[in-house]
Amino acid sequence: MTDLSALLPFAIAVIVLLVVAGSIIGLVRGRRSKVRYPGTRDANDLAPAQGGPAGEDSGAPVALAEAPGSLAEPAEAPAEIHDDVVVEAVPTETPAPVAGRLQRLRERLVKSNNVFGKGLLALLASDSIDDAVWDEVEETLLLADIGTEPSLELVDTLKDRVKVMGSRKPDEVRAMLREELIKLVDPTLERSLSIDRKAGKPAVVLVVGVNGVGKTTTVGKLARVLVAEDKDVILGAADTFRAAAAEQLATWGARVGVPTVKSDVDGADPASVAFEAVKAGIEQEADVVMVDTAGRLQNKVGLMDELGKVKRVIEKQAEVDEVLLVLDATTGQNGLNQARVFSEVVDITGIVLTKLDGTAKGGIVVAIQKQLGVPVKLVGLGEGPDDLAPFDVEGFVDAILSEG
Template sequence: MNDILPIILPILAALVVLAALIPVLMKTRRNIKDYPETRDANDPAESGQAPGGTLLEDRPGAAGPAAERSTLEAADVDDTDTVEVPDDVAGLEIVPVETPMPVAGRLARLRERLVKSNTVFGKGLLALLSADKIDENVWDEVEETLLLADLGTEPTMQLVDALRERVKVLGTRTPEQVKALLREELLKLVDPAMDRSLNVTRQGDKPAVVMVVGVNGVGKTTTVGKLARVLVAEDKDVLLGAADTFRAAAAEQLATWGQRVGVPTVKSDIDGADPASVAYEAVKAGIDQEVDVVMIDTAGRLQNKTGLMDELSKVKRVIEKLAAVDEVLLVLDATTGQNGLNQARVFSEVVNITGIVLTKLDGTAKGGIVVAIQKSLGVPVKLVGLGEGADDLAPFDAESFVDALLN
């Protein structure tokens, strides 16, 4: 028995120690099984970063050099399945660069459309003034026709008085004579002597800067895109600034217009970004890249919203810290008629309008709004749009416009 004790005692001691260790091992096993699958990125220990911001592997005594860890992680990546990472530009249409139509060709097309769409002046007035007898009733109808054509009260009275006098002196009234009279008087009202050229010439080391403004829904962004095509057709180097930061996809829409003619666009990726900042960066880029023209698209705003109009004024002031604003073009929808005059007056007071872009002129059989706006503001209509096509914007020509009105 005494001989066996030295053998049994170590075995019993080992069993006692093992029995004491079993609960500890079981607890440790449970902890491993229940360990969270995702780590807390905010916990410095879990993120591999010390509380003070120092990477743990860079601290003295840290386990494992960073290079060795990178090698191991790279090996792990090789064993994983390939995952497609979404691209910020995925799904965007790749638009081929187009060659815009020459400006001269556009004028002919626009005149054809105007001839088809405008009948008030041509058919209505010519029929009235070619009547065998022109009495007060006829003149009343002439006046009413002109007012319905959005000519405005003052221009209407001016035109009627001039026609009365000339018809009285002329005596006979063949259709050819009446048409010639009407053309001469309308041309005076439209005023071919007004300077309708766009100020888009570089001055020294600064590009020409064009701001495009207007109320919501008149087609400002589209107008900027179409005007870019006009300028590219005239061999101008153009850059666009997407300062409409509030309308969803406005910047992308403008960039697509630019892409179609190879024109870059400066825009912010942040919705609701400060439009003045975007405009500033666009002009700065235009100066750095030595472009000819920088065009700034602005957000639509109601003319009776003081805060929004003040913001528009701020955009112009910020731009002028870098370069002069050579053109401020107000885009008006021709179908809004006399309401467009109210818009024009307010915008002119805030940002000093230099020219009018009249869109959707093919959607109205009137056309007199051209005269009314110019008479009211003393600002020329410089561009007209007669359709939704990419090249349906052209410089306004007074004689072509009047000839089209009279068919």
């Protein structure tokens, strides 16, 4: 007769193998989305409305009725975001304090933009400033993307001031230029974000823009800014087009303990997700609900309509306090066209200018504000999690004029 105890190690080995195989299959299933997008799809095609209920025609924007529970339950802890989504348990991080961030990121700005400032200082300090020099001053301003009209205005003002000054000491020239640049960037604009609860509801921030400008990254970074300011935040992943966007956002949130409301269904109705996120924010008494949207080209009418719908559906529950348009500073004047069209569909309340670390065209800040009358509220200065800073006029001008 076989000794049963001799078989025991084999039995254990078989059980272990079965458990391991089972969890691998579970993991693979978990990573796969339940519904695949049926055909080839252009980044600017409309998502098929699978969430339906948020459709304005239905009149009652409720949760995705066909897929109950398909929107992830807002989680308290990173590992609990959703049964079906594998989110690695990341230790919660403490975001860098917000005060003085631009100062800390100043070096990036100095590196990319002080060529422009230095150039101006050198030109204005030259012994005699003739027309050729003034042309160079103007060209320098145009190259920094300040825009034609503001550049001409600034040259005129500087001409007048130089005339009055007579002989010019470098310090005086610097002080004069600093003063005029600060005026141009406009310290009187209101740049604070509306992120306070009101009427018993959370503040709602909608983040919009064309593809690849840094929307999801900005929402993630901004969540950290808000957490650093002790706000309770909920994220809404209404970028239902790019498959990885929702998980990318959830990971950003999880790192600072912020839950994300998202759909497991590729191409779900973004308005439904936005609606659910705001609903969760109201129920959980969050301070801020931040909704990320899919990148869309401003010339695609259907997509722009979809964005208008997202906003209107949110407004069935709560006011949208901020609509932040994310613009990539490296795209220069093209950003202005985008901004114009977006502002026709949704009232833009602020600009987030990303990738300022990668361009010498910081003057776009001036051009955008002049053309749209909308202030730059935040600037992105790198890919790091805390490389987003509240825009501060003096800090910005000082970095441009820095010796560094």
